[in-house]
Amino acid sequence: MRKAATDEIAPDEGDGPPGAGGPCADAKGAGPRGRGPRPAPAHAAVGARSGIPRRREALTGLAFVAPMLLLFIVFRFGPTLGAAFLSVTDYRLSGEWTFIGAGNYTRLLGDDLFWESLGVTAVYTALYVPMTVALALGTAVLLHRTLWMRGFFRGLFFLPYVTSIVLAAVIWKWIYEVQDGLLNASLRLLGAGPVDFLGSESLVLPSIAAASAWKGFGYSMLILLAGLQSIPREVTEAARIDGASGRQRFCWVTLPLLRPVLFFVLVIEAILGFQVFDAMYVMTAGGPVRASYSLVYFLYDSGFTFFDFGYASAVGLVLFAIVLVFSLIQRRLIGRDAD
Amino acid sequence: MAPPSTSAERAAAPAPAPGPVSQHPAATARPPRRAVARLGLPVLLALVAVVTVTPFAVMVLVAFAPAGGQTLPGAFDVGRATLDNFADVLAGADITRWAVNSLVYSLVSVLLILLFSSMAGYAFAKKRFPGREILFWSFLATLMVPFQATLIPYYILVSELGGVDTYWGLIVPTLANSQAVFLMRQFIVQLPDELFEAAKIDGASEWRIYTAVVLPLIRPVLATLGVFVFLWHWNDFLWPLVIGQSAEMRTLTVGLATLEGENVAINQVMAGATITVIPCLLVFGLLQRYLTDSIATSGLKS
Numbered sequence: 001m002r003k004a005a006t007d008e009i010a011p012d013e014g015d016g017p018p019g020a021g022g023p024c025a026d027a028k029g030a031g032p033r034g035r036g037p038r039p040a041p042a043h044a045a046v047g048a049r050s051g052i053p054r055r056r057e058a059l060t061g062l063a064f065v066a067p068m069l070l071l072f073i074v075f076r077f078g079p080t081l082g083a084a085f086l087s088v089t090d091y092r093l094s095g096e097w098t099f100i101g102a103g104n105y106t107r108l109l110g111d112d113l114f115w116e117s118l119g120v121t122a123v124y125t126a127l128y129v130p131m132t133v134a135l136a137l138g139t140a141v142l143l144h145r146t147l148w149m150r151g152f153f154r155g156l157f158f159l160p161y162v163t164s165i166v167l168a169a170v171i172w173k174w175i176y177e178v179q180d181g182l183l184n185a186s187l188r189l190l191g192a193g194p195v196d197f198l199g200s201e202s203l204v205l206p207s208i209a210a211a212s213a214w215k216g217f218g219y220s221m222l223i224l225l226a227g228l229q230s231i232p233r234e235v236t237e238a239a240r241i242d243g244a245s246g247r248q249r250f251c252w253v254t255l256p257l258l259r260p261v262l263f264f265v266l267v268i269e270a271i272l273g274f275q276v277f278d279a280m281y282v283m284t285a286g287g288p289v290r291a292s293y294s295l296v297y298f299l300y301d302s303g304f305t306f307f308d309f310g311y312a313s314a315v316g317l318v319l320f321a322i323v324l325v326f327s328l329i330q331r332r333l334i335g336r337d338a339d
Numbered sequence: 340m341a342p343p344s345t346s347a348e349r350a351a352a353p354a355p356a357p358g359p360v361s362q363h364p365a366a367t368a369r370p371p372r373r374a375v376a377r378l379g380l381p382v383l384l385a386l387v388a389v390v391t392v393t394p395f396a397v398m399v400l401v402a403f404a405p406a407g408g409q410t411l412p413g414a415f416d417v418g419r420a421t422l423d424n425f426a427d428v429l430a431g432a433d434i435t436r437w438a439v440n441s442l443v444y445s446l447v448s449v450l451l452i453l454l455f456s457s458m459a460g461y462a463f464a465k466k467r468f469p470g471r472e473i474l475f476w477s478f479l480a481t482l483m484v485p486f487q488a489t490l491i492p493y494y495i496l497v498s499e500l501g502g503v504d505t506y507w508g509l510i511v512p513t514l515a516n517s518q519a520v521f522l523m524r525q526f527i528v529q530l531p532d533e534l535f536e537a538a539k540i541d542g543a544s545e546w547r548i549y550t551a552v553v554l555p556l557i558r559p560v561l562a563t564l565g566v567f568v569f570l571w572h573w574n575d576f577l578w579p580l581v582i583g584q585s586a587e588m589r590t591l592t593v594g595l596a597t598l599e600g601e602n603v604a605i606n607q608v609m610a611g612a613t614i615t616v617i618p619c620l621l622v623f624g625l626l627q628r629y630l631t632d633s634i635a636t637s638g639l640k641s
Contacts, residue, residue, distance in 0.1 A: 162570055277487070
């Protein structure tokens, strides 16, 4: 450990590039420079390198990247451009297509189903994000304060995250069941009437959001926990000595310091919220009366029920634009915080 | 070198600090609010634990209950527990085939993603070649594009190539994983160049350096990433749903969703769900171990 520490200090003397300049790191010449005037034979050798070894290095580099590069060209860059192209055509299952310009987009603007699905997605996201982040923050704070069996509880709370949304949906659909579901059976014991959680237009989105929050909060919990643990103990300790109560310390010291992490988690969950599909496909098939018919469900139906590939691609681009806006907001906020 | 050492510090720092101090006799003199707070913590933990575990408990209890005998978990009659639901669901649906599909999809993807992403990560970290920066950033930029946005061109591409209802059609498109490349590159960049130089001076070929030097050094990342990739694929839904159109090509996750949709008795659905979740839990055990392991090994590394 000690040896590593001195090594890390050395480049600083030489005003070395910050870690971000990763690729420059292999110019380990920075090491010898920091250590002073000692003649460095390795350095000289690097300098004497002629064009041939460098070309060899470039070729091996390209060869090692080649398989992944090929996959990315065919299956990432290609389809991304393809989506943009398809969205301005009327591409159908037969493979025939004509260029229709903004036709799909103007059609979207006049399509009630599209606006409905966008509204459902927005409401779902507005329910899902606070539920998930509140649960994640609450459990992260709990775990942070716990010393007894922390590892066990962290693992336990993370458990739903490693299962699939489909599994969560299947189980929660049963929990919400009107007749014998866990919730209604419990309500019956209390003498309360049955509640049709998934059959009611007003309850269906909160119910699905709660099931998704149960499944998804573990990821944000781990990130928030790491954020909490990176806050120096001295800071909260100083506030305590100054007489701040537990709640004051949390609201005025911990939360502001946690803000960048919290933003990150909020945006990540919002992006996930806008991509919701699996849970609705399994739990409600979009019902009742399309009360849980999300944007991706609309995309899926356009593509694989009506085989209207051009139209579905236009929906995909709308989703991309929304996610992009969220990512840019995130970058803005976190960037400003870093200043 | 920085991230591992800080994570090791994080793991080590909070543990010894406050525990014993608050156990001192002076603590008993504190006002009663402290006592409430100290009692509140375990109660809240237990509450969250119950909420987390209950759905799993419901699944297992309904799966083992006799047909039609599902009620509150408290009303579960251990004496009447049965394996019939598992036998019935295995007989009624091709679950074994679905499990094989899920295993092929997950394991082959893990192996190939680990191979290709470590190769690419090594090149991005340690080799100079023209276009390296642009390539790396364009790989990363694809993270911004949600999968669903490119679902249609994906499907058209794979179906034009004849990949619908095939293993390769299911697997190959998912191999272009930018997160894996990113993780590998970030890890390999920290390894000292001297290790590779020494092997080169000994006359090792580039491929030999990769297999004999790089791969052993990145074992912790391989393990961690492997677990994550396995879970992503095992739990994946939309892509297998779209590409596996015949019943034989369903994965377990897609199969479970169709069971749910086909009016199969709830006891059998839950038995199927229990089967689906077992590999996740097994792998989760591994993940836990590798989380702590990776901290330990990175501590050793520096």
